[in-house]
Amino acid sequence: MQKTPECVYSCMNKVLCGKKITMKEASELLEVDNTHILELTKAANVIRKEINGDSVDVECLINAKSGNCAEDCAFCTQSGHYKTDITKYPFLSKETILNAAARAKKSGASSFCLVCAWKEPTEQNFNDVCHVVKAIKEDVGIDVNCSLGFLTEKRAKKLKEIGVKRYNHNLEASKSFFDKICSTHTYDDRINTAKIVKSSGLQLCSGGILGMGETRKQRLELAFEASELEPEEFPVNILIPRPGTALSGMNSLDPMEVIKTIAVYRFILPRSIIKMAGGREIHLGDLQSLALLGGANGIITGGYLTVGGNEAEKDLRMIRELGLKA
Ligand code: SF4
Incomplete structure (x- = not known):
């Protein structure tokens, strides 16, 4: 059996001392042979435990406005540029959203994220969202997060004022890969x-998607670029190549590559919630537990925007069985 690569322990100690690892070190970690994957995940787990404790952030989503988005993100079933089989609808009624928020709270989720498929909200859309957010805060009492596309400073301040906790705006991919997946807006x-989002005082949730054809280096660039923004949360999606989208023919990533990537992300983003998001059930299966003991400390439960997922009960049981807390 080969000796554990020294970089695993030297990088772990570096992070635990409050220092940042370099791109070269992150590349060495990602190149650790699969026979040493458990040493890598164990080191990531030590960092997670030491810096973030044993809590797992459990979040439910609602797709509050579906489809017909003017943008052409290559992975997205909700883009109006692709012919996909999703159900499209305008902004849901207040009652529907409140019911979903109440169900999320009952299921044990700590936050509820209201997601809308558009580039940015119209004035009317934004007012409707604010109205619903206030109602959830008052009637349901669960942390509310939003993902509403591009934001102005004025709107960010308004969301902060009405009590939104976290705002999701993913980078999706590294700067060097971004123009391969979107032409209607830029990485910048x-x-x-x-x-x-950060300057308004809202917490920032910003991550990306693995498996869109990017290189290993670009996967690392994504995390380093996100780390410059100091996101409170970094969601990791794994592409589900959906029929009709521009990425429908993509091959799946090796699940062990995903596990290693999540572990290395913990070294790069030691303080962020690293949240397993879309694609975790399909691509990782039973290995989801290894991800939670290998750097990840958050999950989205109860399904995603246009695809189903685990029931919260099943996810919460997994968290408990691993000795973690939801
Ligand atoms: S902006 Fe959002 S909803 Fe619109 S196509 Fe891109 S990822 Fe999909």
């Missing part, structure tokens, strides 16, 4: 909104 547009 995304960075701009992420910065507005």
Whole structure:
């Protein structure tokens, strides 16, 4: 049996001392042979436990406005540029959203994220969202997060004022890969909104998608670029190549590659919630537990925007069985 690569322990100690690892070190970690994957995940787990404790952030989503988005993100079933089989609908009624928020709370989720498929809300849309957010805060009492596309400073301040906790705006991919997956807006547009979120005092949730044809180096670039923004949360999606989208023919990533990537992300983003998001059930199966003991400390439960997922009960049982807390 080969000796554990020294970089695993030297990088772990570096992070535990409050220092940042370099791109070269992150590349060495990602190149650790699969026979040493457990040493890598164990080191990521030590960092997670030491810095973030044993809590797992459990969040439910609602797709509050579906489809017909003007943008052309290659992975997205909700883009109006692709012919997909999703159900499309305008902004849901207040009652429907409140019921979903109440169900999320009852299921044991700690937050509820209201997601809308558009580039940015119209004035009317934004007012409707604010109205519903206030109602959830008053009637349900669960942390409310939003994902509403591009944001102005004024709107970010308004969301903060009405009690939104966290705002999701994913980078989706590294700067060097972004133009392969989107032509209707730029990576810098995304960075701009992420910065507005941070400066308004909202927590920032910003991550990306693995398996869109990017290289290993670009996967690492994504995390390093996100780390510059100091996101409170970094969601990791794994592409589900959906029929009709521009990425429908993509091959799946090796699940062990995903596990290693999540572990290395913990070294790069030691303080962020690293949340397993879309694609975790399909791509990782039973290995989801290894991800939670290998750097990840958050999950989205109860399904995603246009695809189903685990029931919260099943996810919460997994969390408990691993000795973690929801
Ligand atoms: S902006 Fe959002 S909803 Fe619109 S196509 Fe891109 S990922 Fe999909």
